[in-house]
Amino acid sequence: MLEIFLISLRVFEEKFPFSRHRILELNGWKCSFLLLSHQNISCFLNCNIILCTNLLIWIEEESPGEYGGDFDNARMGNLVNQSAWCNEANGQFEKPNGRNGICSHEVLQDGEPVFDSQMIRKASFKLSWCCKGEQSDQHKHDIVSFERGNITTAERSSKQISLRWESCPRTVLVLTKPNSISVRILCAEMVRWLREQKKLEIYVEPRVRVELLTESSYFNFVQTWKDEKEISLLHTKVDLVATLGGDGTVLWLLSTHVQAASMFKGPVPPIVPFSLGSLGFMTPFHTEHYRECLDSVLKGPISITLRHRLQCHVIRDAAKNEYETEEPILVLNEVTIDRGISSYLTNLECYCDDSFVTSVQGDGLILSTTSGSTAYSLAAGGSMVHPQVPGILFTPICPHSLSFRPLILPEHVTLRVQVPFNSRSHAWASFDGKDRKQLAPGDALVCSMAPWPVPTACLVDSTDDFFRSIHEGLHWNLRKVQSFDGPRVL
Numbered sequence: 001m002l003e004i005f006l007i008s009l010r011v012f013e014e015k016f017p018f019s020r021h022r023i024l025e026l027n028g029w030k031c032s033f034l035l036l037s038h039q040n041i042s043c044f045l046n047c048n049i050i051l052c053t054n055l056l057i058w059i060e061e062e063s064p065g066e067y068g069g070d071f072d073n074a075r076m077g078n079l080v081n082q083s084a085w086c087n088e089a090n091g092q093f094e095k096p097n098g099r100n101g102i103c104s105h106e107v108l109q110d111g112e113p114v115f116d117s118q119m120i121r122k123a124s125f126k127l128s129w130c131c132k133g134e135q136s137d138q139h140k141h142d143i144v145s146f147e148r149g150n151i152t153t154a155e156r157s158s159k160q161i162s163l164r165w166e167s168c169p170r171t172v173l174v175l176t177k178p179n180s181i182s183v184r185i186l187c188a189e190m191v192r193w194l195r196e197q198k199k200l201e202i203y204v205e206p207r208v209r210v211e212l213l214t215e216s217s218y219f220n221f222v223q224t225w226k227d228e229k230e231i232s233l234l235h236t237k238v239d240l241v242a243t244l245g246g247d248g249t250v251l252w253l254l255s256t257h258v259q260a261a262s263m264f265k266g267p268v269p270p271i272v273p274f275s276l277g278s279l280g281f282m283t284p285f286h287t288e289h290y291r292e293c294l295d296s297v298l299k300g301p302i303s304i305t306l307r308h309r310l311q312c313h314v315i316r317d318a319a320k321n322e323y324e325t326e327e328p329i330l331v332l333n334e335v336t337i338d339r340g341i342s343s344y345l346t347n348l349e350c351y352c353d354d355s356f357v358t359s360v361q362g363d364g365l366i367l368s369t370t371s372g373s374t375a376y377s378l379a380a381g382g383s384m385v386h387p388q389v390p391g392i393l394f395t396p397i398c399p400h401s402l403s404f405r406p407l408i409l410p411e412h413v414t415l416r417v418q419v420p421f422n423s424r425s426h427a428w429a430s431f432d433g434k435d436r437k438q439l440a441p442g443d444a445l446v447c448s449m450a451p452w453p454v455p456t457a458c459l460v461d462s463t464d465d466f467f468r469s470i471h472e473g474l475h476w477n478l479r480k481v482q483s484f485d486g487p488r489v490l
C-alpha cells in the first residue's frame with residue numbers, strides 16, 4: 001500500500017471532500033491518504049507519524065477553488081504516479097520504517113517538488129530529532145487514534161533537532177551590520193579564512209563587496225548580487241549564512257523590508273549568528289572563537305533551533321477582501337498594530353479563524369512569534385516562550401481594561417486585526433519594528449505562521465541557548481539569595 005500524507009493549507013482542508021483518512025485505489029496503487037491539518041511545515045517536521053512510518057510525503061498547496069466540487073481523481077492519480085516515481089527513483093518502493101529525520105530537499109522544497117540542477121548545487125543536510133540520553137525510537141508518544149494503526153502526537157517540542165550535512169557546504173553568505181568598524185574588520189578576516197582554509201564560495205551584500213575591494217583587490221573572488229531576481233535565487237545557492245551583528249542583523253536577514261529586497265522569503269539555509277551587537281539574544285556565537293565555531297558547523301552535526309516566522313497581509317478596505325500585495329510581509333519577531341502618532345485610543349477588532357476574539361482598546365496589539373516573545377511582546381507583559389514552541393502570542397499594548405490578559409494561540413490559526421469603520425483614527429502596522437504602514441478605518445491586517453521554518457545554529461542546544469540568553473541578556477529572575485541566618489520552620 002502507498003501511504004500519502006497531505007500537508008495542506010487550512011482552507012484547503014476545510015473544502016477537502018475526505019475528512020482525515022481514506023483508502024482509495026488510484027492508477028493501480030492502493031493508497032492510504034492521511035490529511036494533516038497543519039499549514040505550518042514546522043509541524044510537519046515535528047510530526048512523529050511521518051518520521052516513523054513515512055512512505056511518502058506530499059505537500060499540496062493548491063487553492064481550495066480547484067477542489068470546490070468532488071474529489072479530483074484524475075489529479076490525485078497523477079499525483080500518485082509522480083509520487084511513486086519519486087520513491088522508485090531510488091530503486092524499489094521504500095518500506096519506510098524507522099526513519100527519524102528529514103532531508104534538506106524536503107525542508108527547502110518550494111511548492112512543487114523540484115529536481116532542478118540549481119538545487120543539486122546545494123549541499124544537502126538532514127535534520128533529526130533526539131532526546132538527551134535517549135534513543136529517539138525509545139521516546140514515548142501519546143496515542144491519539146487507533147483508526148489505522150497508531151497515530152501519535154507530534155514530537156515533544158523540547159526534543160533537540162540536529163542537523164547533519166549529507167554533502168559538504170560549498171557556499172557561505174556573510175551578512176554584516178553596517179557602519180561598524182569591528183564588524184568590518186572581522187568580516188574581512190572571516191571571508192579570507194573561509195576562502196583560504198575552507199575553499200568556500202563567499203557571498204556578501206553589494207555594499208560589503210565594495211568595502212572589501214576598497215581594502216584590497218585580493219577580495220575579487222567575493223560574489224554578490226545585482227538585482228531582486230538574483231536575490232530571489234540566493235536560496236538555491238547559499239548553503240550557510242553567517243551573520244555579524246546583533247539581533248537586528250538576524251531580523252534584517254529574515255524579515256521583509258520596504259527599502260531593500262528580502263533575501264529568504266521561502267526556504268532559509270542554516271544560520272550561524274555571531275554576536276557583535278549589544279544584547280545578542282539570538283546571536284549565541286562569540287567572535288573570538290569564530291574559526292572553531294565555523295569549523296564545527298561546517299563539519300556538523302550541530303544542534304539547531306527551528307524558528308518560526310509570521311506572514312502578514314494588509315487588506316485595504318475590508319469589503320474588497322483582497323491582499324494589498326501578493327507577497328506576504330515576513331517577520332521573525334512580531335507585527336505591531338498601534339496608534340502611531342495619534343493621541344486617540346486605538347480600537348482594533350480581532351478575529352481568530354473567523355471567530356471574534358476581542359476588541360483591543362489601548363495603545364495597540366502585538367502579534368508575536370515565540371522567538372519574538374523576548375522582544376517587544378515581553379516589554380508589553382507577554383510571556384517568554386521557548387523559540388521551539390510553535391505558537392502565536394497575542395499581546396496587548398497598554399490595554400485600557402482591568403481584565404485583559406495576553407494569550408498564546410496555536411500555530412495553525414489565522415488572525416485578522418481590523419480597524420473598524422467607526423474608528424476615530426488610523427492605526428499603524430510595523431514589522432519587526434520597521435516599515436510602518438498606515439491602516440485606515442476599514443483596513444485589516446491578516447497574519448498566520450509562515451510555512452518555512454528558519455534553522456538557526458545553537459551554541460549548545462536550543463534550550464541551553466534560550467536559558468543562557470534570558471539569564472545573561474535579560475538578567476531574568478536575578479535576586480539576592482536569602483540569607484541562612486533568619487527564622488526557620490523545619
Ligand SMILES: NC(=O)c1ccc[n+]([C@@H]2O[C@H](COP(=O)([O-])OP(=O)(O)OC[C@H]3O[C@@H](n4cnc5c(N)ncnc54)[C@H](O)[C@@H]3O)[C@@H](O)[C@H]2O)c1
Pocket residue numbers: 246247248249251277278279280281282333334371372373374375376377379431432433
Ligand atoms: N518597548 C520595547 O521593548 C520595544 C519597542 C520597539 C521595538 N522593540 C523590538 O525591537 C525589535 C527590532 O530590533 P532592532 O535591533 O531592529 O531594533 P533596535 O536597534 O531598536 O533594538 C531593539 C532591541 O531589542 C532586542 N531584540 C530584538 N529581537 C529580540 C528578541 N527576539 N529577543 C530579545 N531581544 C531582542 C535587540 O537586541 C535590541 O537590543 C522589534 O522587533 C521589537 O521587538 C522593542
Ligand SMILES: Nc1ncnc2c1ncn2[C@@H]1O[C@H](COP(=O)(O)OP(=O)(O)OP(=O)(O)O)[C@@H](O)[C@H]1O
Pocket residue numbers: 175176177178205245246247248249250252276277278279280281
Ligand atoms: N545588513 C544590514 N543592512 C542594513 N541594515 C542592517 C543590516 N544589519 C543590521 N541592520 C540594521 O542595523 C541596526 C542595528 O543592527 P543590530 O541590531 O544587529 O546591532 P545592535 O543594535 O548593535 O545589536 P542588538 O540588536 O543586539 O542590540 C538594526 O536596526 C538593523 O535593522
